[in-house]
Amino acid sequence: MGREPEMEEARENGGVGGSVLPLASLISPTGNEPYMVQWSMNNLIKTQRKVYFSQVQISELEGKIIGLYFAANWYPKCEAFTPALTAAYHQLKEHGAGFEVIFVSCDENRPSFERFHRAMPWPAVPFGDIGCKKRLSERFQVEGIPRLVVLAPNGEVVQPDAVELVHRYGDRAFPFTSARVAELEADEQRKFASQTLEKIFSVNGKDYVNGSQEQVPISSLVGKTVGLYFSAHRCAPCIKFTAKLAAIYSNLKGKAEDFEIIYIPMDKEEDGYLRSCSDMPWLALPYDDGASSGALARYFDVREIPTLVVVGPDGKTVTREGRNLVNLYFDMAFPFTDEQIRLLQEMEDEDAKGYPPSLRHTGHRHELSIVSDKSGGGPYICCECDEQGLGWAYQCIACGYEIHLRCGRDMEGRAE
Numbered sequence: 001m002g003r004e005p006e007m008e009e010a011r012e013n014g015g016v017g018g019s020v021l022p023l024a025s026l027i028s029p030t031g032n033e034p035y036m037v038q039w040s041m042n043n044l045i046k047t048q049r050k051v052y053f054s055q056v057q058i059s060e061l062e063g064k065i066i067g068l069y070f071a072a073n074w075y076p077k078c079e080a081f082t083p084a085l086t087a088a089y090h091q092l093k094e095h096g097a098g099f100e101v102i103f104v105s106c107d108e109n110r111p112s113f114e115r116f117h118r119a120m121p122w123p124a125v126p127f128g129d130i131g132c133k134k135r136l137s138e139r140f141q142v143e144g145i146p147r148l149v150v151l152a153p154n155g156e157v158v159q160p161d162a163v164e165l166v167h168r169y170g171d172r173a174f175p176f177t178s179a180r181v182a183e184l185e186a187d188e189q190r191k192f193a194s195q196t197l198e199k200i201f202s203v204n205g206k207d208y209v210n211g212s213q214e215q216v217p218i219s220s221l222v223g224k225t226v227g228l229y230f231s232a233h234r235c236a237p238c239i240k241f242t243a244k245l246a247a248i249y250s251n252l253k254g255k256a257e258d259f260e261i262i263y264i265p266m267d268k269e270e271d272g273y274l275r276s277c278s279d280m281p282w283l284a285l286p287y288d289d290g291a292s293s294g295a296l297a298r299y300f301d302v303r304e305i306p307t308l309v310v311v312g313p314d315g316k317t318v319t320r321e322g323r324n325l326v327n328l329y330f331d332m333a334f335p336f337t338d339e340q341i342r343l344l345q346e347m348e349d350e351d352a353k354g355y356p357p358s359l360r361h362t363g364h365r366h367e368l369s370i371v372s373d374k375s376g377g378g379p380y381i382c383c384e385c386d387e388q389g390l391g392w393a394y395q396c397i398a399c400g401y402e403i404h405l406r407c408g409r410d411m412e413g414r415a416e
Contacts, residue, residue, distance in 0.1 A: 064098040070147040072106035073116035091171035150176040196315035203295040227261040230307040233272035238306045310336040327388035368394035
């Protein structure tokens with residue numbers, strides 16, 4: 001009975017009305033396997049008194065599949081994933097699926113918890129119930145967020161982390177079993193194998209995209225390399241990349257390359273979409289409140305913007321890493337195929353032979369040594385020009401400062 005005041009306080013002061021769900025104790029499962037959970041849902045979620053959440057008794061969780069959602073207001077990936085989970089949750093509720101989510105907060109203070117939970121349609125462990133949150137985190141070995149642990153009605157773990165599944169499949173991932181995942185993956189492989197440009201854009205029920213003055217039939221783009229540009233107005237990284245992509249687009253058009261870009265709007269409002277279109281010299285998917293864009297984002301597993309997905313002349317996906325390739329190789333990345341990228345990497349390897357093994361750069365006090373992806377190099381952001389790099393670089397072993405080889409030409413002196 002010692003925890004009753006805390007439960008009462010959580011209900012009265014939690015800032016979420018009656019939607020806070022107290023989880024008071026965890027019963028340790030038998031055995032040592034971390035995911036072989038043998039206890040019932042009633043043992044996982046129980047209280048010392050009659051408690052309600054969202055005007056539903058705790059006992060009504062029995063028979064449902066439960067998702068324990070570990071997240072925090074301060075972490076961008078949680079902010080990004082919560083809307084995806086919310087959309088899937090509403091769809092499942094509309095279809096009468098036996099599914100509930102319980103928010104297990106990793107926030108640092110109560111106001112942050114309340115602010116984050118206010119946007120969620122599901123119950124939460126009271127912020128003050130630190131013991132319960134700790135036991136849940138330890139029991140399911142939560143070391144990173146966001147994390148969505150899916151439990152069967154008998155308490156057995158169905159998925160130790162369903163975040164990826166919700167991102168990729170939305171509500172279709174339910175009930176999150178291995179059999180359902182295998183079915184979705186097989187269906188996905190079939191779709192990609194038979195993918196054509198027309199099929200990609202069949203999601204919006206239209207056979208055209210918008211040009212600057214007229215509608216452009218999708219059929220007129222068949223046989224070209226097409227970039228699908230997922231972006232949005234007022235997105236700082238998008239604004240920066242759009243300018244670079246526009247310059248590359250202009251260069252490729254000047255060379256009469258069979259290349260086109262279609263803007264896939266991730267804007268929440270049509271005004272933002274129209275403003276974005278005014279800044280872009282390429283085609284655009286018609287705006288429909290995000291329905292078509294959302295379907296395409298799920299199909300290509302787009303997690304962040306800007307993203308550039310490249311589709312080849314045969315209608316098959318060439319790469320989802322178009323943004324990275326543009327940042328690395330500019331217009332030389334065209335047509336973005338593995339063969340072209342391999343050729344560029346070989347050229348880089350040959351070019352690197354002409355650079356000194358070490359140097360001192362005006363932007364850093366330590367000596368920089370040349371590295372490749374085979375000798376300590378990897379993906380990085382150049383500290384000189386703030387652009388992406390991969391593999392070859394001048395690197396400070398002491399503090400991790402890295403610059404492009406080309407940026408290393410501006411130097412004070414060469415190490416002996």
